[in-house]
Amino acid sequence: MLETIRPMKTAVAREALLESARKSEAEKRGRKASKEVRQLQLIEATIDSLAKRGYSETTMADVADGAGLSRGIVNFHFESKEKLLIATLQHMYDEYSAHWRNALQKAGDDPADQLQALVAADFDRSICNKRKLAAWCAFWGEAKSRPTYQALSSARDAVYQTIFIDLCTTLRQSGSYAYEPQVMALALSAMLEGLWLRLMMGTEDTTRETALLAASEFLSVAFPKHYPSKAGATKP
């Protein structure tokens, strides 16, 4: 329900489009580009602005400037500021979704591998970087008061959560753990989101590597039989 049914075709085609948008950096200005390329270009500029200035300071002018185009351009391709932002969120959501689905597929059939792949995917550089994390957080901050965002913003949505629960259930059986799968899945996914939040704040020494380490540690203690602890690496 949360996820619009959109063939994966667009997801991959979009990458190609964006690529071409990047390549023709010199041609952007003044030259005509296909509607789709322009829209992606504007969405990228929106993410830039969100990351740099925050939601409340993101203006149409800044987006247009960021894309190297004129002021009226956004209202031409998107009807309004609101629709631009929704399209941006949708774009990020699609990208995120495609990313973890891909990781899951590559992981093979072993549930333990699948869970680990999902966790690792969350801290992949293509997904988990300051720019995108900042943009996500900008939307989260507004989500509560905007139903449209609320539906989209829970990136780790019902489907994602269900997969987590299923994996936890399977592991529980094969490892004879005592916990409630739903509870453990909640703890795990919440921790992933929390780590994102900390990475975004970026004040401390928390890095992508540290975050992944913490997440892996969680897996080790929660599913010791499936993820034998690699502890003892560094002991101060």
Add this chain to the structure above:
Amino acid sequence: MLETIRPMKTAVAREALLESARKSEAEKRGRKASKEVRQLQLIEATIDSLAKRGYSETTMADVADGAGLSRGIVNFHFESKEKLLIATLQHMYDEYSAHWRNALQKAGDDPADQLQALVAADFDRSICNKRKLAAWCAFWGEAKSRPTYQALSSARDAVYQTIFIDLCTTLRQSGSYAYEPQVMALALSAMLEGLWLRLMMGTEDTTRETALLAASEFLSVAFPKHYPSKAGATKP
């Protein structure tokens, strides 16, 4: 460093002031009130507005209306909108800080009890309710682009984190666990923040009780010798 050194006196006195501000609901309008009461009243109205409308839609007019006062009043008590928001954030931070310190003190000397008390404090109704969570998240969304917020927003700040690390270190020794205390502390505190985020979104069935359950489950698996699992409560 993050926390302004402010005697606890104000923290408790403030509660009393706010109480009196609530009681004299009828007298608010037209009657004079002490400077501190007015400021608290405006801060509360700001939190209301943040929770209801989100950061970007929170206006001076809305705050003034919410407090039942005139338009110019905020600029009289606080110099500007920015300063009002900073004062609001500072207020929430002080409240949060006082709350967990209090919980920690009440917990006694046992590290396991202390850690559990800290976790439970995070989901106390006085701290963890939709209104305040929404306000926190509104600030988080803007924190990256505003240094002032960034410094304050890491509510679970360096001090808090240090305490977590210390407790994890102690438990590790007394329980002969294998993990790195810093890593485990990061996982734990990130999970708490993530649970807050989910509670704020409030889309799903995640409640304060569920969140606390998940956090407790984490403690059980991470420190099995200190928190013997209470599993088996409900088995579907």
Add this chain to the structure above:
DNA sequence: TACCATTTGTTGAACATTCATTCAGTATGG
């Protein structure tokens, strides 16, 4: 107590700025 002066808190209209949106006009590719 009565009276006035001064300080302090409050109001609301006026002002200036910022910003999303519109649209008539321009340029470009086919």
Add this chain to the structure above:
DNA sequence: CCATACTGAATGAATGTTCAACAAATGGTA
């Protein structure tokens, strides 16, 4: 030369801030 993409100045609405006027408290004086 038509259709489509694009421009950028004009417009109007929203909003933070200022300020002159007003009211309530305070304090001093007789």
